[in-house]
């Protein structure tokens with residue numbers, strides 16, 4: 001809802017639980033009065049305005065008319081340089097005469113009855129006309145430049161989005177040096193900053209630090225949003241945890257170089273900014289031209305981080321993901337990468353596909369290595385023709401045979417990259433990003449294509465369209481395996497080279513728009529060496545992302561927990577891979593590998609042709625369980641209960657819309673000796689509903705017990721001997737099953753008290769044996 005006090009130019013944007021109030025003050029600047037828990041509307045909010053009425057020592061007074069008023073202590077919605085605000089500006093412009101002072105004042109506003117769509121950027125949208133947008137026009141009359149600020153209100157999700165358009169007038173070309181999408185000033189600094197940090201195979205770990213005076217920023221200079229710092233920032237009050245306390249979340253819908261900045265000034269005002277990274281960026285805006293910034297999502301919760309995340313999840317699932325894929329069940333897939341790497345042929349793939357079909361898998365994904373002469377990662381990127389040595393019947397041949405087995409066919413591509421050893425590079429070396437006078441630095445032996453060049457976009461569009469059509473492709477894994485270096489475009493004139501990083505992203509968005517328009521029913525999964533570009537921008541085009549190249553279940557607890565701070569389960573692809581894990585060489589029980597991957601979009605990525613009977617049976621039951629509960633596991637409301645960053649245990653759960661069903665994931669890193677009692681409080685249930693709680697049937701491989709197996713057997717067998725091996729590969733030892741009936745209020749407030757864990761003595765149904773890297777899934781259902 002947008003309420004307007006037209007006399008005193010106040011705007012109250014309210015969602016179900018939040019209020020965002022802004023105002024035009026006497027000086028005509030647009031300021032923030034309040035953002036937080038919803039307050040009732042009234043006709044005058046001037047009591048929320050706070051500033052110094054006296055001149056302070058060395059402060060700069062804005063103008064004669066406004067007396068002692070200084071911008072330096074004003075909570076601005078747009079911050080510019082040169083009129084007395086000495087904090088970080090959100091907008092910095094160099095004018096034709098080389099002056100750098102700008103000053104934007106209120107000119108007009110309108111309330112638009114819909115969500116305004118951005119022309120060149122991915123953005124949120126509303127298909128049910130429930131979203132309204134406040135457009136505020138600011139004007140720098142000296143320099144004839146307009147700023148259009150867009151605030152859109154997503155009432156149900158407690159989200160407000162912001163974006164900005166800069167329109168140049170007639171007074172000459174201007175140079176945009178910094179154009180942050182968000183500038184928001186808070187009246188105090190009692191916050192902890194939450195960010196999602198990481199690197200390859202260790203993405204999106206939670207990182208908290210107390211705010212202090214000074215300036216701090218997170219960013220990417222890599223050309224992609226990157227795993228180093230996700231384009232997300234959270235501000236939490238000091239008492240906030242998963243379930244209580246105030247917090248704010250900010251997410252930028254952008255896939256390239258970004259910056260998130262926090263400044264606490266000497267008056268304890270906190271400024272937060274988000275937008276395109278001003279480093280290595282500028283943009284020339286000709287007379288009458290305009291520039292659009294990416295959109296920022298803002299949300300507030302007074303019920304801890306879980307609510308904040310759920311707001312993001314709801315927004316992403318209903319207002320960002322392509323309508324075609326919203327709430328649409330995603331298939332269980334087999335991906336051949338960790339099963340074969342580059343070493344495959346048609347026969348090997350078909351054998352893998354047959355085993356997959358027998359386990360209940362629905363989609364076969366052919367990963368890297370199907371094209372050109374790609375037997376390793378040094379060649380052929382850019383060439384979109386099959387390697388006929390590996391695939392004598394071509395892509396159409398293999399895909400037809402896969403379809404005949406009853407599986408859909410999916411394909412890996414890495415369109416943005418080019419190998420120097422490729423047919424494409426021979427023809428078009430000028431299409432690669434590299435400088436004319438320097439040897440380029442390589443990443444994974446490859447260069448990137450110049451997506452600022454429309455010819456490159458056309459080439460990629462046509463090549464991909466051809467491949468997707470001929471192989472009846474139903475799923476695409478879109479990879480991108482290097483960060484950009486040696487930035488230079490052979491296509492752009494020299495005065496536009498500083499625009500390059502942003503133009504790359506715009507080129508990518510254009511290509512994705514064209515492809516996803518033509519292949520709306522193809523499921524695209526974004527990937528960048530795992531999660532190097534897991535961002536809100538890519539999700540607009542591709543509803544799911546390869547979360548991480550780390551498929552180790554224990555590592556995935558941290559990664560998926562951290563990822564869930566912003567991203568819903570429907571966006572997180574998660575695979576059951578082999579033993580040991582290829583990334584950390586850990587041996588993790590197959591049940592835990594599934595129990596972690598099940599909370600996301602499930603895939604299998606191991607050599608299914610070499611499974612033992614034990615593994616086959618376990619996987620078959622797991623896949624059937626996943627398919628039965630897929631709606632919940634992909635689209636349920638997600639609650640984090642215990643954090644892997646703070647505890648030996650991780651607990652999370654998903655609940656369906658009417659709270660009649662839930663699944664709980666419970667994971668333990670290491671087995672403790674003589675452990676204490678446990679109790680965990682469930683979330684999201686209905687207090688008055690009566691529920692049953694049951695453990696998913698799971699199996700333990702008796703290999704785990706080594707020679708101790710003899711304690712249970714009538715005869716003595718030798719560990720590692722033939723009989724022992726046969727038993728280990730075939731015998732399905734059923735783990736403890738727990739069953740409870742209880743009301744929702746009991747499960748949520750008194751908690752679920754599982755039977756105690758094995759304490760080093762009796763091994764029976766009176767104890768739960770979890771072990772190192774052990775886990776359970778509990779199913780909760782209204783009875």
Ligand code: DGJ
Pocket residue numbers: 337367368412479481527528529530546548549
């Ligand atoms: C990186 C991806 O993250 C992997 O899953 C795999 O597709 C490889 N690239 C293939 O080169």
